[in-house]
Amino acid sequence: MITIAKKTPEVDVSKHILVPKHIKLxxxxxxxxxxxxxxxxxxxxxxxxxxxxxxxLELTTDDVILVKRPSETAGITDFYRRVVK
Amino acid sequence: MEALYKEYQDKISGKLLSDIKEAMPEKYTKSQLKEILDLVAEEYEVSKIEAGESVGLVSAQSVGEPGTQMTLNTFHFAGVAEFNVTVGLPRIIEILDGRKKISTPMMEIYLKGPYAKGKDIKKIAESIKQTEFRDFIREISLEITEGILEVTIDLDKLKRVDLKEVKLMKILEKALKGFTLKQDKNKVIIKTKGKQESISELYKAKEKIKSIYVSGIKGILQVLPVKREEEFIIMTAGSNLKEIFKLDYVDTDRTLTNDIFEIRDILGIEAARQAVINEVFKVIENQGLNVDIRHIMLISDTMSFTGKVRGITRYGVVNDKSSVLARASFETPVKHIINAALIGETDPLSSVVENVMINQMIPVGTGLPKLVAQINKKEDKKKK
Structure with a gap:
């Protein structure tokens, strides 16, 4: 018997295949x-x-996030983003 | 050996390095490896793009030319399913323009544990699909003389989606305010409240009941369980990532949608960037064309620069250019020039288009470096 059971907590998206690792510098x-x-x-x-x-992550504006992108041409590449509101 | 590899980590990209590791024969000396790594590092350095190269222009050409060869067919029937899928040029335009509403949203839902092996797959698919009351109606008859609306329900269908009659009645009651409902076996009798029997109200209700949302997930219009490499997945027409993620039998790590904006909202900007690359590359590959992925990566980086997904349109990427002349050169020039004049905007002439317009050297290639003179120092020496 299938009932649509719903999860209460928010889904952790960090493990999704599209989401690279985000690290605070x-x-x-x-x-x-x-x-x-x-x-x-x-x-x-x-x-x-x-x-x-x-x-x-605990962030304030103007923090810098390091993104470890899996790149098809260069293995894992580093990319940086500034936190804004 | 490992230490040697580590030494070259900064000079050679990770993927190349691991490729070399794999390709090495069983026996080799340290000096041989060093020679190889030196050669690769040199080649890698040479292959890097140089400062001042107009990469954007090259990307535009590289994507634009194959675009002329793409099909203009919007619709295409994808094999087994009766799904409509937008492919070819219309899909590319849709992605790069950053359209919020795409023409054929689709999802690939991966399942967890036993469900991935096909357990209850049909039932799951059926329960996800958005159902409206019209799916359960067998017959509607409007009896004007008595002022009642009689709806015959397909009880078998109700059972198939695992819905109780009582629950269905509750849903109907909620949606139909101002009416009294009575259930008689497989019939629902709808009457207007109050003594006055309004025929026109009943007519309205007759149309209204058809599109009452009953169960499933809103937005999922069609479902199709498919077997893909030993695993069952559900393909859907229509997309609702947020609600699908709430289901506990869904593998939230692999489930995908082709709606870039939904990905931006649920998974973040980096995921959206990757999704743009994947989607564009999928189309180009499908058409049998060959475009280097770096061009698409550049476009995707530009689109996701601000943390939002912006299309390559006059409202998106172009609107954020700092130069008035560059914006005016794209579309609606008069609007941009007048607005700039009204607020007294200045143009630093720091980029390409505006310098082409005024016949100046463009900051590209050898035009990029500027001469810097240290005038103060000279004066200091003279004083001495």
């Missing part, structure tokens, strides 16, 4: 990233603070 890593590419924080691509993929 600490201040030191953040500074060295900006230094390495000689950019300002505003020039980084953005991610919204309420993005489902970063829901389990």
């Amino acid at each position: 600490n201040d030191k890593e953040k500074a060295s990233l900006l230094e390495k590419y000689k950019i300002t924080l505003e020039e980084l691509p953005r991610i919204f603070i309420d993005d489902p993929a970063v829901a389990n």
Whole structure:
């Protein structure tokens, strides 16, 4: 007998095949990233603070998220996004 | 050996490195490996795109040309199922324009544990599908003289979706306010409340009851269980990722939809970026065309830059350009120029299009580097 049983808690999306690993950078890593590419924080691509993929991270705006993307051409590549509201 | 591999981690990308590891013969010396890695590292460095290369332009050409060869057929019947699938150019346009409502949303629902092996697969599929009251109606008759609407229900069908009659009556009562309902075996008799019998109200009710939502998941219009490599999955026409994820027999790690905006909302911007790449590449591959995936990755990166999915349209990516002239050169030039004039916008002329327009060197390739003179230092020396 199949009844549509509903899960109460929100689904953990971090394990989904489309979702790469999201890691929060600490201040030191953040500074060295900006230094390495000689950019300002505003020039980084953005991610919204309420993005489902970063829901389990404690964030404030202007944090930098490191995304470990599985890339078809380069194995695992690093990508960075700035947290915005 | 491992230490040597580690040394080259920064010079050679991870995938290449593991490819080399696999391809190496059983016996080799350290110096041989070093030679190989050096050569690969050199080739890798050469193959990298150079600063100032106009990658966007190359991407546009590389996607645009095969686009001319794609089918214009919107509909195509995909094999076994009676599904309509948008393929070819219309699908590409749909994705890249960032349309919020796509023409044929579809899902691939993966199942967990025993259900993936086919347990209750038909029942699950049936229970997911959105059903309306019309699916259970066998006959409707409107008796004007008595002022009643008589609906005959297909009880077998009710059983198949595992729905109790009492529950169905409750749903109907909720949806039909201002009417009294009475059940008589497989018949439902609907009457207007109050003494006055309004025929027109009954007529309205007759149409209304057909589209009352009864069970299943809203948006899932058709279901089809398919066997794919030892595993049963459910393909659906229509998409509702949020509700499907709430079901406890669904494998939430692999279930997919082709609706990019839904993915953005449920799985986040990075997933949406990957979904754009996958969807565009799927279409191009389907058409037997060959476009390097890097071009699609570039487009997808641009679309997902701001954390939202933006289409390559005058409302999306182009609207966010900082240069007035660049925006004006795309579409609706008069609107952009007038608006810019009204608020006194300045154009730094820092990109390509605007410099083409005013016949200046464009910052691409050898036009990119600028001369920097340290004037102050010279003056200092003179003073001495």
